[in-house]
Amino acid sequence: MSTLRFNTEELVGRFEDRRDVKNLAGKYVMSLLLKKEPTILKDLWSARDDISLGVDGGYYAGRDALAAYYASIDAATKKKAQVLKEVFPEDLGEYSDEKLYGRGPMEIRSLDNAIIEIADDGETAKAFFYVFGLVTDISERGPVSNWVLGSCCFDFIREDGVWKIWHVLYLEDVDTPAGKKWGDPNAIEQFPEMENFAAMKGVETAKPNRPMELRTLYTGSRPFTKLPKVPEPYDTFANTFSYGADSQEAWR
Amino acid sequence: MKTHLTLSQRIHNAEGIQAAEYLHARHTYLHATSYCKEEWGEFWDTSEEASWGHLFGVMCGFDEVWYNSVTNYDPDGYRGFINLAKQHPEISWFDARSMREISMHTLATDIIEAADDGKTVRASFLTPGVLMFAFNANHHYRGLTLWERYGSDFIYDEDEGQWLYLHEQVCPDMGGPMDVCNPGMDAYNKLMGIGGAPGGKGPGPGPGAGGGPGAGGPPQGMGGAPGAGGPQGGPPPQGMGGAPQGAPGGPGEQRGADGNAQVPGMKIKTKGATRGATSAGGAKGEVHVGVPGPIHFNYTPIMHVQNTVAWPEPYKTMDRENTYRIYETPEVD
Amino acid sequence: MRKQYYSDDERIIRVWDVEEVKDLMARRQVLNMNNERRKELDTLWVTEPKYRKTASMGSNWGYYVGMDEISNYYVVQYTDRLQKALDEKCAANPGLRNIRDNFGYGDLIAHHVSTPCVVLAGDGKTAKGVWYSLGVRSLGKPDGSCEAKWYPERICADFVKEDSGDWKIWHLLISLDVEYEAGTNLGDVETFTGAPTEAQKEFGEPTLPYVVHNPDYGWSDGYPTVPPVAYYSYDPAEGYGPEGRPRWHKGHPNYRKENG
Numbered sequence: 001m002s003t004l005r006f007n008t009e010e011l012v013g014r015f016e017d018r019r020d021v022k023n024l025a026g027k028y029v030m031s032l033l034l035k036k037e038p039t040i041l042k043d044l045w046s047a048r049d050d051i052s053l054g055v056d057g058g059y060y061a062g063r064d065a066l067a068a069y070y071a072s073i074d075a076a077t078k079k080k081a082q083v084l085k086e087v088f089p090e091d092l093g094e095y096s097d098e099k100l101y102g103r104g105p106m107e108i109r110s111l112d113n114a115i116i117e118i119a120d121d122g123e124t125a126k127a128f129f130y131v132f133g134l135v136t137d138i139s140e141r142g143p144v145s146n147w148v149l150g151s152c153c154f155d156f157i158r159e160d161g162v163w164k165i166w167h168v169l170y171l172e173d174v175d176t177p178a179g180k181k182w183g184d185p186n187a188i189e190q191f192p193e194m195e196n197f198a199a200m201k202g203v204e205t206a207k208p209n210r211p212m213e214l215r216t217l218y219t220g221s222r223p224f225t226k227l228p229k230v231p232e233p234y235d236t237f238a239n240t241f242s243y244g245a246d247s248q249e250a251w252r
Numbered sequence: 253m254k255t256h257l258t259l260s261q262r263i264h265n266a267e268g269i270q271a272a273e274y275l276h277a278r279h280t281y282l283h284a285t286s287y288c289k290e291e292w293g294e295f296w297d298t299s300e301e302a303s304w305g306h307l308f309g310v311m312c313g314f315d316e317v318w319y320n321s322v323t324n325y326d327p328d329g330y331r332g333f334i335n336l337a338k339q340h341p342e343i344s345w346f347d348a349r350s351m352r353e354i355s356m357h358t359l360a361t362d363i364i365e366a367a368d369d370g371k372t373v374r375a376s377f378l379t380p381g382v383l384m385f386a387f388n389a390n391h392h393y394r395g396l397t398l399w400e401r402y403g404s405d406f407i408y409d410e411d412e413g414q415w416l417y418l419h420e421q422v423c424p425d426m427g428g429p430m431d432v433c434n435p436g437m438d439a440y441n442k443l444m445g446i447g448g449a450p451g452g453k454g455p456g457p458g459p460g461a462g463g464g465p466g467a468g469g470p471p472q473g474m475g476g477a478p479g480a481g482g483p484q485g486g487p488p489p490q491g492m493g494g495a496p497q498g499a500p501g502g503p504g505e506q507r508g509a510d511g512n513a514q515v516p517g518m519k520i521k522t523k524g525a526t527r528g529a530t531s532a533g534g535a536k537g538e539v540h541v542g543v544p545g546p547i548h549f550n551y552t553p554i555m556h557v558q559n560t561v562a563w564p565e566p567y568k569t570m571d572r573e574n575t576y577r578i579y580e581t582p583e584v585d
Numbered sequence: 586m587r588k589q590y591y592s593d594d595e596r597i598i599r600v601w602d603v604e605e606v607k608d609l610m611a612r613r614q615v616l617n618m619n620n621e622r623r624k625e626l627d628t629l630w631v632t633e634p635k636y637r638k639t640a641s642m643g644s645n646w647g648y649y650v651g652m653d654e655i656s657n658y659y660v661v662q663y664t665d666r667l668q669k670a671l672d673e674k675c676a677a678n679p680g681l682r683n684i685r686d687n688f689g690y691g692d693l694i695a696h697h698v699s700t701p702c703v704v705l706a707g708d709g710k711t712a713k714g715v716w717y718s719l720g721v722r723s724l725g726k727p728d729g730s731c732e733a734k735w736y737p738e739r740i741c742a743d744f745v746k747e748d749s750g751d752w753k754i755w756h757l758l759i760s761l762d763v764e765y766e767a768g769t770n771l772g773d774v775e776t777f778t779g780a781p782t783e784a785q786k787e788f789g790e791p792t793l794p795y796v797v798h799n800p801d802y803g804w805s806d807g808y809p810t811v812p813p814v815a816y817y818s819y820d821p822a823e824g825y826g827p828e829g830r831p832r833w834h835k836g837h838p839n840y841r842k843e844n845g
Contacts, residue, residue, distance in 0.1 A: 012597055026361045161253075181768035183730060429771070
């Protein structure tokens with residue numbers, strides 16, 4: 001990042017781009033909070049086929065894999081609402097499926113510590129954010145809130161003049177029940193399974209179609225693990241690293 | 253890129269976007285310092301259009317905002333300072349106003365848009381927070397975690413050539429005693445009328461709750477702002493299944509011993525004044541709201557995530573479709 | 586400060602100056618979280634001699650002054666601590682190699698920052714800023730368990746635009762309000778114990794020992810001054826370096842005779 005290489009008009013445009021991609025990153029995590037999985041692919045992601053989402057357990061690589069992933073979350077969201085309807089018949093018993101949709105989870109993943117670079121050619125952009133979250137979800141243990149700490153990195157691409165998400169690399173270091181001590185991988189066991197939420201057992205979302213260990217959750221015996229690589233100034237995407245599924249440079 | 257605007261207009265809007273981030277941060281740090289006169293007096297629009305909203309309603313017009321957030325706020329701080337000075341005479345060296353709670357509402361996930369007409373800027377934030385009460389008569393910290401969302405509008409004052417705060421809507425979602433609460437499970441337990449587990453014991457009142465006049469060493473969970481409160485002060489202990497502050501009512505509120513994180517004694521009226529605690533620090537007097545709440549509800553497992561402060565979209569000018577000002581009590585489902 | 590007027594060219598440069606300062610702090614936190622402390626000092630801190638001499642890294646208990654002193658504390662002593670911790674872990678775990686790559690084994694550092702509040706000087710040569718960090722640091726123990734602690738902090742800094750045109754960190758002040766274990770009740774943490782916290786012990790023996798901030802009284806001791814106020818040109822007495830430290834009068838609870 002340097003102001004010396006650009007004229008005034010370019011600097012103005014680059015500031016607007018910077019704000020636009022930061023907004024887009026914000027909309028991404030807000031969409032997860034607001035349970036917009038059914039439309040997130042269409043609304044926020046690039047139309048390209050080489051889009052990808054990397055998580056601790058691997059990559060959802062390609063449009064079909066991401067579509068299947070979001071569809072599985074959509075199905076799980078519906079299931080959670082149905083279970084809640086059974087647990088709270090007085091409150092929710094009369095509600096339609098549409099009215100029930102989205103009840104239960106509260107997945108807050110806030111983004112801070114932003115490092116953003118716009119390519120000199122203005123066609124792509126990259127961003128790193130730290131993730132500090134409190135993710136509440138419905139499982140066979142009922143509604144449990146977890147502290148979530150990690151990072152969320154983006155490659156953005158401009159399509160028809162509009163910024164879109166190309167690659168996301170979302171890696172968690174901490175995903176542990178709030179109110180409990182950290183570092184115990186079995187900490188969730190402190191929240192016993194509940195009979196009235198038993199129907200949630202076995203409800204899972206689609207697994208990455210390119211499974212691989214990108215990161216392991218933190219414990220007191222995990223080797224020191226650096227954050228993913230952060231964006232550096234670059235001229236064009238071919239001359240920088242990628243957060244996409246075809247490159248492991250960002251997290252190795 | 254906003255190439256349909258002139259370069260000068262675009263630069264003006266870039267400054268406005270940065271001003272929104274800066275002014276909100278400035279507001280936040282002043283709030284944590286309990287410098288309410290500076291928080292509300294230095295960079296707010298002082299017209300009737302100004303508004304500040306919370307769960308319990310919307311304060312409409314700058315005078316109402318000032319009354320609730322300054323006139324009604326500072327006395328509690330001074331009362332607490334006077335009470336604590338009996339036990340700790342050395343605090344006469346310190347700043348009385350900032351002796352109270354440290355409300356660390358952090359700003360993250362900012363989404364900011366400037367109007368094409370250059371007159372306003374709109375911003376939404378996720379706000380992970382910690383509310384700490386460091387100086388307490390019992391010589392222990394107290395603390396809460398609090399997760400909120402903000403929707404904020406800013407306006408350009410052409411006469412003064414500066415950006416000003418215009419509207420704010422605060423949406424607390426969940427929280428509890430730091431770090432022994434599990435807000436999801438606690439909310440479920442409240443709905444089911446299950447007390448206690450698994451959140452653990454609470455540290456005390458909700459943020460900024462007014463304390464009673466008594467000094468001395470109250471047990472955990474009984475103190476008031478800023479730490480010297482007597483046993484009668486403030487909302488009920490947290491951590492037994494409740495979020496830190498809330499408005500009356502809400503789905504499931506009738507269940508459980510304490511309802512959904514309610515402030516005792518706070519009653520919604522169809523018009524005019526409401527009595528209760530403000531997020532700005534627990535006024536003990538009446539809180540005047542032009543638009544009565546509830547505007548937003550704390551999390552419960554049977555509710556949607558309310559989109560009370562939807563992120564701003566690109567817009568031409570501020571209007572009813574593009575504002576965080578709430579003019580009527582919304583229907584919340 | 587009297588209102589300044591700038592051309593369009595100057596206005597967008599000033600907008601970007603603020604963005605660069607925010608970027609600088611974010612990069613600083615990443616390098617800190619990565620235990621890349623040498624790289625942080627070499628790439629993000631001041632390089633010109635006049636600034637290197639007066640650079641400072643402060644916390645509640647004083648200041649390290651000058652890049653050499655900062656480096657000794659922040660990198661050399663820290664590396665020694667990492668080595669000692671690794672020695673203990675290797676003694677308990679024979680399968681763990683005692684090599685530099687295993688420094689920080691079992692540790693997690695998460696001092697991420699938010700809430701940037703940056704003020705650019707009227708003359709454009711310096712800037713000041715404050716950030717919140719709801720940070721966490723967890724240290725692995727020899728038995729493979731860990732102790733995670735919350736570190737709610739304000740991170741304050743003065744920045745200077747060097748002759749190269751690059752913004753650099755000049756004075757850093759980390760104001761810690763409490764440290765306590767994750768998953769435990771903050772309400773159980775005592776104030777006024779007089780005992781040094783782990784953070785204080787780690788801060789070692791600064792160049793200038795001083796009570797910069799006393800969290801027993803919350804923020805009522807009034808320092809560091811946040812948010813920073815608008816200014817035209819840099820005044821050391823108003824900065825986040827040692828020359829800007831609060832002057833406690835005799836009798837003030839933060840006054841220490843030995844500190845002067």
